[in-house]
Amino acid sequence: MTSEPTPHAPARKGDELDARKAAILEAIVTEYIGTAQPVGSSHVAAAQSVTVSPATIRSEMVALERDGYLVQPHTSAGRVPTDKGYRFFVDHLATPGQLGPQQREKVSNFFTGVQGGIEDVLERTSSLLSDLTSHAAVVVGPSHEQAPIRSVQVVGLSPTRALIVAVLSDGAVENRPLEFSTEMDDETLSNASAHLQRIFSGSTLAHVPDIPKSGNSDVDSICALAKTTLSAAAKPGDHEPVYVGGPSRLAGSFDAIETVRGVLTILEQQLVVVSLLRDVIERGLSVAIGSEHGYESLASCAVVVAPIEVDGQRAGAVGLLGPTRMDYPAAMAAADVVGRQLSERIEADRGAAERSASPGRDTRG
Amino acid sequence: MTSEPTPHAPARKGDELDARKAAILEAIVTEYIGTAQPVGSSHVAAAQSVTVSPATIRSEMVALERDGYLVQPHTSAGRVPTDKGYRFFVDHLATPGQLGPQQREKVSNFFTGVQGGIEDVLERTSSLLSDLTSHAAVVVGPSHEQAPIRSVQVVGLSPTRALIVAVLSDGAVENRPLEFSTEMDDETLSNASAHLQRIFSGSTLAHVPDIPKSGNSDVDSICALAKTTLSAAAKPGDHEPVYVGGPSRLAGSFDAIETVRGVLTILEQQLVVVSLLRDVIERGLSVAIGSEHGYESLASCAVVVAPIEVDGQRAGAVGLLGPTRMDYPAAMAAADVVGRQLSERIEADRGAAERSASPGRDTRG
DNA sequence: CTCAGCACTCCAGTCTAGTGAGTGCCAACA
DNA sequence: TGTTGGCACTCACTAGACTGGAGTGCTGAG
Known part of the structure; x- marks a missing residue:
């Protein structure tokens, strides 16, 4: 969107960060995702990418907190990333994730082996995605409006x-x-x-x-x-083809039971799920973090989305729903791969259908 | 099953209880369902149906605990019903529940107003039942095996x-x-x-x-x-028509988050849900409490079931899944009414279909 | 600008004592 | 004999005091 950041320019209203701040933020996000504990300056100093002393890190963290990338749960605690912090991480820092070998195999086994009608495939895909990531997954199939x-x-x-x-x-x-x-x-x-x-x-x-x-x-x-x-x-909204996989995973992701309840409630409303995913995609995002999507009860959730595209047209989406402290690279990679494979699958089916329809034969005997 | 209990006969191996013990047990179950707190002797004494002093109640409670109807979470705490205690309550004590006027209205509005295919009706019925009782609901529709x-x-x-x-x-x-x-x-x-x-x-x-x-x-x-x-x-098991309503309610029913997770996991497995309900009905029960159904992760759950019957044949079931300390009379009443109405609805549809088929007309033009 | 040193903060855990709900036992009573 | 009031006891729960440790902000020297 904006011009390429000049590395040494002062951060323009939270738009960019200098390399050191970025490295510190990255270290904090990475560690927090792993441990769920507020991260202190000495932990950051232990990271490979950071070479300065804890004291220097501390002063940088003060700046990062002032600019809204971090918060302190209380004085004398470590820092925790804010939604803005995660956002910066996702946009500028995260190295593109890769699926592990067993995951890769699961996916390919799934798509070569799965059979059944499209509804079945979508349903099982949601389970697959949930299984790959240990998060709740959502699959919104192609709307039936446009299919001949x-x-x-x-x-x-x-x-x-x-x-x-x-x-x-x-x-x-x-x-x-x-x-x-x-x-x-x-x-x-x-x-x-x-x-x-x-x-x-x-x-x-x-x-x-x-x-x-x-x-x-x-x-x-x-x-x-x-x-x-x-x-x-x-x-739309009446019978959208929505499939939710592994909602029970949510119970493992949050410790506050009311959070679990709120998120489950959202997932029960198909219409909401559909528009949530659509909104995120239409804003050109692949991730929506915390307050970025408008839903109060999803404030502590992140949504990772990948489109299903058939013949260059948007035809639904796959999504993941987890805590804001989720492993974004892994989740994005999984959603991406599954979305892509699912697209191919649907495209192949549809392509075959169109090829057979094109000769203009009448179905009626 | 057994002969009418003689009030003063000594309890035969936990089979029956004399009137006073029964009254005390009832008071404890009722109060515990309401408060979720262990019930002490003085609380029991406050109940209408019990007229003896706390000291007497205490000695009775000792007996009830020895016979397995009650447990003490720890010394110097009140008593909590066991599964056996709930079972006795359900079998001998609970006065048949009644739906409240608004509930009654909800049900009749629903069944007069609902339209759509049978899948839709079943799906929405599960939401209705969940709504009526604030518990998770399950509807297993008629298997398609037998329909012409x-x-x-x-x-x-x-x-x-x-x-x-x-x-x-x-x-x-x-x-x-x-x-x-x-x-x-x-x-x-x-x-x-x-x-x-x-x-x-x-x-x-x-x-x-x-x-x-x-x-x-x-x-x-x-x-x-x-x-x-x-x-x-x-x-069976491939595409059983199972609909789960209001799973998010589970999050409100339990405070241990792992319990919620376990139960949600069960609900994700359609096949398990189907056989759970079928087992309960086949054993001639309408309620299965705690360990009575074999599932480890449902140990703190009770299942309330009512059959769907079409032309005298079992054609599925409706069920409720909640904590063992649930309001059994209310839940049973709700399941019963909804099951009955749903049966009527399906029967009406099917009856019409058969009537139209009976003239022996050939569907082929 | 960086960083070691230092005083300070505050959570989390442990200990203590006090409180109160509840029990079991026992002796007295109808 | 069954019932009851009285009593000593148990034990979870709470509040307060204390401590260790992780972490901070600040400062002055390199």
Whole structure:
């Protein structure tokens, strides 16, 4: 965003830090992430990257505290990074993380071995990510709005009730109940099914086309109902494909039980989770720390996000939810790898679907 | 089970208690549930149902402790009920609970207002139950094994991949991906779809019939694959319909964070949840307290269960998971009412489906 | 600017004593 | 014989005093 920092310029309003301050901050963040204990000047002095004495470090720490990168829980305690401190660490200091060999293997085993519908894959991916990082994980799948409809069918359950089942080209299946005011026989349903199939095939849930009259008023009323029902299914927030993996890990991450409760409560609200991840990504971030995302009850949490991208389009996200003192490099690496692999997987599926659709064959026999 | 207790008979091996001991135990359980503090003899003496002096109560408490109904956290503390104590309370003492007026209203509003597919209804029911009781709730829906198949369709996604979608008469939709070793064109898929629809319609996932040869080897191989895939879908443990509501409530129920973690971990394992509830019901219980269910990490939990019954058949269960010191009458009442209403709802849906199926109409147009 | 030295702060742990809720036992009583 | 008041005792919990140690800020010398 801003111009490259001049190393020796005085810190411009907390924008940059000179090399020594940065090294000290890095040492503090690293140690605090490991020990969860406030870090004192002598510990910092022990770090490889810092060569000055504890006394000098102390005076630097005073400055870092004044600028908001550190806080002291109380006088005569060590320092603890603030959200701003973590932010600087993530933006300027953290060396890109790497997955360990066993982790790497877990991931590749997972993606070569996993099978099942897309919902299954997403669900299990959330477990994988949680497993890799020991944090709670979240996977938000591609919204179904944009996927072309592959098949629509109306299945009667009773004379006045039916199910409309739409299969999308990404392999997702949306189904909604339909309730009729008058009784419909199976032949009418079957005709409506065929009619809908002809009209809807290839369009998306976000833009279902209008339905031309068929000449049969019952069929037309079923179709009209089907159209509104399917359009509603695409509305965000109703049935977003959200999968949460390993929420129990949260209990290990925080010692205050009310914090755990607050975070769990957030995770129960799918809509909130979706918009949280979307907001973070839209702000161009991969990490949101503490107060950076607006949620009060996530104040002691950090969120690490990686996008799912299919054909260059954003198609969901994977995320990790942990304490602000989490291992950012490792978490970012894990999210990144998993996000990327998941993207590839979905892309491969979808690519195959499109290739087969392109010859313009009609699905109807 | 056993004959009516003779009030003055000596307690037969912890089987029964005389009236006074029972009253004392009841007072202790009731108070402990309310306060979570060990209950002393003077508190018991304050209860309406107990008219003797603290000294007498103390000697009775010694007996109750010897028989395993109570424990003392330490000398000179009050008494706390054991699992056995709670068990006696639940079996012999607890007056059947009643829902409060607002709760009653919540339930009826819910069941009149809820709409959507069965999955939605079950999911929201778990939230309702959690909301009513402030405990974590679990809903296990009817297994799909026994529901007649209403419709089967194979939808092509790519030349070698397709989705088989089965709609069951209870409104559930099962879908599985199919992977072909050779490319299939849409006409073949369509023929296979029609063939499967004819054969499978009306049978259950648990007993899918064999498929007669169609004369087309591609169609036959698709059908064979479809049969094995669908049969596998009915296998228990793979995709049991389990819904957990309000897991965050657990964080409020326990003060030891590891307990919360342990219980959350259990709840993440659908298969465990299903068998837990099934075991409890099969033993003819509606409550399992502490060590009564075999799970180590649920030792400080009680499970309250109510069956879902459709046409006299067990078709799942609703359950509550809370601390052993939970308000059993209230929890049992809530589970009972919700289970009953949910049963009615499902029964109504299914009844309608069967009525419409009985005329023997063929779904195929 | 750096840093060793030093006085100071304050948490965390340990010890002490005091308090109070609660017990078990016993002798007296109905 | 069962019930009860009285009494000595136990023991968690709390508050206060004390201490050790980690850590700070400041200062003066190099």
